[in-house]
Amino acid sequence: MGQGWSWPGFTDYLFNPYLLSGAVTTLWLTLAAIAGGLLVGCALALARLSSRRWLNAPAHFYIWVFRGTPLLVQLIIIYTGLPQMGLKLSVIESALLGLILNEAAYLAEIVRGGIQSIPVGQTNAARAVGFSNAQTMRYIVLPQAMRLIVPTLGNSINGLLKTTSITSVISMEELLRRTQVLIQEKFMVLELFLVAALYYLLMTTAWDFVQRRIERHYGRAYGNASAPAAPPADALLEQR
Numbered sequence: 001m002g003q004g005w006s007w008p009g010f011t012d013y014l015f016n017p018y019l020l021s022g023a024v025t026t027l028w029l030t031l032a033a034i035a036g037g038l039l040v041g042c043a044l045a046l047a048r049l050s051s052r053r054w055l056n057a058p059a060h061f062y063i064w065v066f067r068g069t070p071l072l073v074q075l076i077i078i079y080t081g082l083p084q085m086g087l088k089l090s091v092i093e094s095a096l097l098g099l100i101l102n103e104a105a106y107l108a109e110i111v112r113g114g115i116q117s118i119p120v121g122q123t124n125a126a127r128a129v130g131f132s133n134a135q136t137m138r139y140i141v142l143p144q145a146m147r148l149i150v151p152t153l154g155n156s157i158n159g160l161l162k163t164t165s166i167t168s169v170i171s172m173e174e175l176l177r178r179t180q181v182l183i184q185e186k187f188m189v190l191e192l193f194l195v196a197a198l199y200y201l202l203m204t205t206a207w208d209f210v211q212r213r214i215e216r217h218y219g220r221a222y223g224n225a226s227a228p229a230a231p232p233a234d235a236l237l238e239q240r
Contacts, residue, residue: 010191013182014198022178023199029164029174032096034157037103044108049115059108066105071166074098079170095167103160110152114145147218154211161203175199 013019047059066074079094089097118141126136168177179196183189 006188006191009186009188010194013188013192013195016182016195018182019175019178019195019199022173022175023203025173026161026164026175026200027203029095029099029167029172030157030160033099033103033160033164034107036096036100037107038153040100040104041107042111044104045111045115048108048112063105063108066102067109071098071102071163072169074102075167075170091170091172094170095164095172099160099164099167103156106156107153110149110156111145114149114152115141117148118144150218151211151215154207154214158204158207158211161207162200165200 044059044062047055048063050056075094075098078089078098079091082089082094122140122144123136126140127133131139164172164174165176167174168180171177175196179192183192186192
């Protein structure tokens with residue numbers, strides 16, 4: 001057991017290289033998972049929007065499974081279950097695969113919702129002037145949908161920064177795992193957990209500033225620098 005609060009112990013570990021390296025791992029895990037998740041999620045969203053059942057049904061099933069089961073369970077199945085079927089992955093590979101597959105299910109619904117928020121009249125008008133489906137999506141639908149997608153996507157990144165801590169259960173050397181290792185060695189539970197909490201708070205706060213700038217960028221096209229996360233549907237129609 002610990003011996004009570006230690007200010008020297010707390011301050012000594014604020015800039016500990018071992019913990020800082022774990023925070024860096026948390027950051028690149030987040031970036032890799034959101035990039036991979038967005039790529040898979042966009043494909044799933046387009047499949048969900050398709051009128052072809054052979055595309056729609058598998059995408060719907062995938063989203064149902066990964067949104068309906070805990071990430072913790074998914075990680076354990078990937079890390080310990082796949083080797084029993086002859087597919088052995090490293091800790092890093094398992095962590096990345098689990099985070100990407102899980103995040104893709106949520107991002108798919110975010111992208112699908114953003115695309116479906118655009119009135120069908122917009123696409124009809126684009127096709128009337130000779131735009132192809134790809135051009136309509138690129139020049140008409142996505143620029144407008146991004147205003148609704150970006151705030152929710154930003155919140156997903158904020159959440160993912162903290163969700164990466166779950167990968168510690170399969171021994172991924174991220175921030176929480178390294179904090180736990182130090183606790184076992186130094187027996188400073190509260191001090192080290194508080195340092196880890198400050199690291200997470202610093203990362204999410206930094207991302208919050210970035211997210212606000214991105215939202216303002218997309219909001220300027222509508223004459224609104226604040227870019228509200230969920231503008232009323234009638235307001236969107238008036239702007240168009």
